[in-house]
Amino acid sequence: MSAVRSTPPKAPELDIRKTYKLYIDGKFVRTESGRTYQVAGGRVNAPRGSRKDVRNAVAAARKAFDGWSGRTAYNRGQVIYRIAEMLDARRGEFVSLLGKGPAAEREVDQAVDSLVWYAGWCDKLHAVAGTVNPVAGPYFNFTFPEPTGVVGLIAPEEPALLGLVRHLAPALCGGNVIVALVSESQPLAGLVFGEALATSDVPAGVVNLVSGSHSELLAILAGHMDVNAIDVAACNDSEVKQVQLLAEANVKRIVRSDGTHSLEAITSLMEMKTVWHPIGH
Amino acid sequence: MAVNTPPRLGFEYAPAPEATDHFQLAGVYKLFLDGEFVAPASEQHLATINPATEETLAEVSVANEADVDRAVKAARKAFATWSKLPGSTRARYLFRISRIIQERARELAIVESMDGGKPIKESRDVDIPIAAAHFHYYAGWADKLEWAFPNRKASPIGVAGQIIPWNFPLLMLAWKIAPALACGNTVVLKPARTTPLTALLFAQICQQAELPPGVVNIVTGISSTGAAMVAHPDIDKIAFTGSTDVGKYIMRTTAGTRKRLTLELGGKSANIVFDDAPLDQAVEGIINGIFFNQGHVCCAGSRLLVQESIAAPFLDKLRARMARLRVGNPLDKNTDIGAINSADQLQTIKEYVESGITEGAEIFQPPCELPKRGFWFPPTVFSNVSQSHRIAREEIFGPVLSTLTFRTPEEAVAKANNTPYGLAAGIWTDKGSQILWMAQHLNAGVVWANTYNRFDPTSPFGGYKESGFGREGGWHGLHPYLELH
Numbered sequence: 001m002s003a004v005r006s007t008p009p010k011a012p013e014l015d016i017r018k019t020y021k022l023y024i025d026g027k028f029v030r031t032e033s034g035r036t037y038q039v040a041g042g043r044v045n046a047p048r049g050s051r052k053d054v055r056n057a058v059a060a061a062r063k064a065f066d067g068w069s070g071r072t073a074y075n076r077g078q079v080i081y082r083i084a085e086m087l088d089a090r091r092g093e094f095v096s097l098l099g100k101g102p103a104a105e106r107e108v109d110q111a112v113d114s115l116v117w118y119a120g121w122c123d124k125l126h127a128v129a130g131t132v133n134p135v136a137g138p139y140f141n142f143t144f145p146e147p148t149g150v151v152g153l154i155a156p157e158e159p160a161l162l163g164l165v166r167h168l169a170p171a172l173c174g175g176n177v178i179v180a181l182v183s184e185s186q187p188l189a190g191l192v193f194g195e196a197l198a199t200s201d202v203p204a205g206v207v208n209l210v211s212g213s214h215s216e217l218l219a220i221l222a223g224h225m226d227v228n229a230i231d232v233a234a235c236n237d238s239e240v241k242q243v244q245l246l247a248e249a250n251v252k253r254i255v256r257s258d259g260t261h262s263l264e265a266i267t268s269l270m271e272m273k274t275v276w277h278p279i280g281h
Numbered sequence: 282m283a284v285n286t287p288p289r290l291g292f293e294y295a296p297a298p299e300a301t302d303h304f305q306l307a308g309v310y311k312l313f314l315d316g317e318f319v320a321p322a323s324e325q326h327l328a329t330i331n332p333a334t335e336e337t338l339a340e341v342s343v344a345n346e347a348d349v350d351r352a353v354k355a356a357r358k359a360f361a362t363w364s365k366l367p368g369s370t371r372a373r374y375l376f377r378i379s380r381i382i383q384e385r386a387r388e389l390a391i392v393e394s395m396d397g398g399k400p401i402k403e404s405r406d407v408d409i410p411i412a413a414a415h416f417h418y419y420a421g422w423a424d425k426l427e428w429a430f431p432n433r434k435a436s437p438i439g440v441a442g443q444i445i446p447w448n449f450p451l452l453m454l455a456w457k458i459a460p461a462l463a464c465g466n467t468v469v470l471k472p473a474r475t476t477p478l479t480a481l482l483f484a485q486i487c488q489q490a491e492l493p494p495g496v497v498n499i500v501t502g503i504s505s506t507g508a509a510m511v512a513h514p515d516i517d518k519i520a521f522t523g524s525t526d527v528g529k530y531i532m533r534t535t536a537g538t539r540k541r542l543t544l545e546l547g548g549k550s551a552n553i554v555f556d557d558a559p560l561d562q563a564v565e566g567i568i569n570g571i572f573f574n575q576g577h578v579c580c581a582g583s584r585l586l587v588q589e590s591i592a593a594p595f596l597d598k599l600r601a602r603m604a605r606l607r608v609g610n611p612l613d614k615n616t617d618i619g620a621i622n623s624a625d626q627l628q629t630i631k632e633y634v635e636s637g638i639t640e641g642a643e644i645f646q647p648p649c650e651l652p653k654r655g656f657w658f659p660p661t662v663f664s665n666v667s668q669s670h671r672i673a674r675e676e677i678f679g680p681v682l683s684t685l686t687f688r689t690p691e692e693a694v695a696k697a698n699n700t701p702y703g704l705a706a707g708i709w710t711d712k713g714s715q716i717l718w719m720a721q722h723l724n725a726g727v728v729w730a731n732t733y734n735r736f737d738p739t740s741p742f743g744g745y746k747e748s749g750f751g752r753e754g755g756w757h758g759l760h761p762y763l764e765l766h
Contacts, residue, residue: 133737137737141737240537241536245533250746251525251529251747251750272743273720273725274726274728276728276730277730
């Protein structure tokens, strides 16, 4: 009596929900703390990242730094462009996470635009922000930007996707590696952005995404001795002060970019290196 | 292993001291506020001494909170007009200042050497000419900011509080004041406690140049003077050169304010010698790297990393060269190493050298007769140093070199970068591709290849990591003093 079925039996009218996870070292992981908090009107449990998650993320980022900063600028530009492609390809999911409608569509468009804009800067910023210096002596002397290292990014609460992307893209463009705290109240778009990253040839550890309580995790990031810079764009004044107080331990660079597209958004997370060599024969 | 002591030279140079009778220091210096020399509200003074003789050169004022406040008010008032002047007018004032520094160069050099202890050949040939060059360089930028930042509008930040160290007093003043003024800011500058005199001569130069009152204010004093500047609510920016500890204090103290910061802090820079380097040239570079200005240099090449295969012959050459360094009267034109800047600093150096011996490193100091009065320390090199030794990790700020060895370029990079600092590095090799590979991998703001301790106003200077942030010099040196819109 075995009839071969060409289609599975009709499923009950229940959607398949996604389990949202942190994105650390190229893997989608549950928080080691086992904690979650409810978002999206209580329908969804988001991971509530812990001190250990942040520390794991920093360790993964540091491990990825030499590889990512050692890529050619051309290659970095292609990878960032690829993120734009993957984001655009997943447009439907992001639009729905961002509440559907024209505003959500526009936010995804702008996030894609931001990635494309910074992708194109990778192999040009040295020509604009670097210099050859005519020193008064027989020396060849030049200055060029290098990435600062591990960048901590506090993403704004909203726009949940664009706010993350337009701060993340310039840091990536310069060759930095990133540990980002995604929007606390609307973490899903930020966490799902990890799926675009994971399919974009971004090496594991280059971008790490952690959701959870900003007030809990901010101090861990700001006080971490292996974080070189913090972008506090999304912090209020008292949070900025908290970061500044902790940042002195290893002289962290503190950046307050406003998210507008600019060369300084890239170079503020870079160090200028000057090299001298005698001229002679 | 016993260290061979090179023989002493068989001839002596006749003394060749600079004359000091062509200028006169004042007995007491007031503060320079709003274009005038005025007595400090604190009514306090301190003596600045010649570290080579321990004789008092002059009394200078100690600015307290009220004095700093007067200086800031003068700077704020002057900012309204100075920032609105055409860039070309600001440029002319800076060109004038540069010229006057050149005209008074010898006087400035001698006072610098008397007040700070550095050899006259350094103050005469490095500090003062480069200070003049800095004003000349940034003068030219003042009316070209729209060319420096195309498509952007650049505006000055406001009142800059500038705190400078005692190792290059006038030069650090120039690094701070020239770009600030070129960009349209006004300044309150505090020279170091032990080296205030050339800043006070600079105040006279501002008067000679007829710089508008309040554009430059000089507050001499002590650490509480600097603290009053850091805490002052109407200072928009702090530019500091000095120790990493004080830099961190400034970061903490300015937390929660809108003050902008640039910090140029300490270092423990590696000077790396490969086996294919021109060794005699490298020895000169190592000597210059650590003994220039008695090693009181933030970017001093205080860690010598020498490739293992040449370590022994290289150290022999280095020791032989050290035995020919002349330690003594800073005003003598033949002096290579002058006086240690202060009794405190001498004590610090002695403690570090003691720790090096205690921790098991091997010390070499050439036989040299040190003057009886004043603060002196002989050139010193340690070998058999391990990375965990304090003398390999901490900034000594004296004529003390710590030697480590390496086998491969990767090991050299790993050791060079094994420090919280990141100010400078030196590379000595004949192989071009190796220079560029090393330069790429060293975490340092300045990399000197086959040279060391070169400075130029067109060349940006500043550190990675705990050596601070922001750049001074060059096009990049404009950024800390501008807001871009």
